[in-house]
Amino acid sequence: MFTLDTYLGHVQRLYVSAPTELVQLISFDSEAAIVQQLSQLLNSTPALRSTSYTSHARSFFSDSRPFADLIAAYLLFCRDAPPPDEADDPNALNTSYSLLEDCYKQADKLFAQGDSAWVVPILRSLTLTLIQVALKAGTIMGDRKLIKAGEAARLLSRPMGVAASDRSKETPSKRSALFFLVNSTFKVYFAMHNLRLCDTILSNTSNAVGGSFSEERYYPKSDRVTFAYYRGRVWLYQRRLPLARNELRKALGLVEEQAWGNTRLILIYLIAASLPLGILPTVHLLQEYDLDDQYEGLLLALTVSDKGNYVQVLAELDRHRAWHLSKGNYLLLKEKLQVICWRNLVRTTTSSRLSSLLIMTHGKPLPPSGPPTLSLNALVVTARIAFGDQSLDLDDVEGMCTSLMDQGYLKAYIMHSKALLVLQKSATFGFPPISSVHP
Secondary structure, eight states, rough: OOOHHHHHHHHHHHHHOGGGGGTTTTOOTSSSSSHHHHHHHHHHHOOOOOOHHHHHHHHHHHOHHHHHHHHHHHHHHHSSOOOOTTTTTTHHHHHHHHHHHHHHHHHHHHHTTSSSSSGGGHHHHHHHHHHHHHHHHHHHHTTTTTTHHHHHHHHHHHOOOOOOOOOOOOSSSSGHHHHHHHHHHHHHHHHHTTTHHHHHHHHHHHHTTSGOOOOGSSSSSHHHHHHHHHHHHHHHHHHHHHHHHHHHHHHHHSSOOTTOOOOHHHHHHHHHHGGGGTTOOHHHHHHHHTOOOHHHHHHHHHHHGGGGGGGHHHHHHHHEEEEEEHTTOOHHHHHHHHHHHHHHHHHHHHHHHHHHHHHHHTTTTOOOOOEEEEEHHHHEOOOOOHHHTTTHHHHHHHHHHHHHHTTTSOOOOOEEGGEEEEOOOSTTTTTOOOGGGGO
């Protein structure tokens, strides 16, 4: 017969012999068999006060009051959590969140104890459910600020600090929970569209995983993949494209080959980081991960845009505007690809002028008499054609050339008195490879 004492006895035996397996008896999934069993048991017997559960649990775990208090909070969760068929009810979500919050506060105290690395599986399970319920509550109740999710993220900060400061090199260790807690916090901040909060976490995490704790064996591979993905996305948001691309490539290299959905998700942002650097994916890769509809036309437009055809690039980008906006990449691509098109336009116009000079001298280069130059007035003419905008004037062209120089795409200076762009006297004529530029 299944009784409360029977359950506590099972927990007690695992606590002594195999504490890392306790997660089998302490699940926070409302559909889990153990939760259903305990719910039926505790709701079919006379209701006890919360203090009664606490004292009963402490009688079984007298040597660990924090663990006993966690068990007491867990029993209340199993008794009072709404059934799964009420999962979308706002009041039910509020109740579930409050119960999970109480459990988390007790788990936090337990995790802070000296020898408690065995708590990590329970903490992971509890964290996952807490964040899911908090985010769902915000969505169902139409809370754009996701207040409950923000509260949940703050709850994660204490165990995150404990995991980061763990100096044990044994396995399992508290440190193994670090990336999971960080990733769970990132999930909330991304849902809140508040990526500025990620900077401090990134800095603290980078410090914690440096030195002797940089070895991969301390952190589960799945957590490392997710961390690299989120860090890459943060840097992409900050327009730190080379860093973002390297981190997303790292995530792509770590992800399991059979994880098609995760690979596709990483590729969406890796491609967004790569295109402004002049690095294009293959059509085969796009087709393999069902991204050819969104990107194949854009790649073709970018190839044509080697002559500065921004109109076609923008048309292809706008064809899937809603999709790019939903991924948070539209403004980045529009901004950066426009710069690339201007750079290519200046380069193509310069090349055309130099080719004309070779024709005029019967294919023989003129003796070097100074750096190559380009008439800004000539650039105005080609820019109006390329961008389909007859309102472009000399000021617009000068402003864009100045921007290209500031960002490192163009090595030159402007001679305002003669409306000339004076280019660097080198083999590239002042146009370094796009991938080498770190704007």
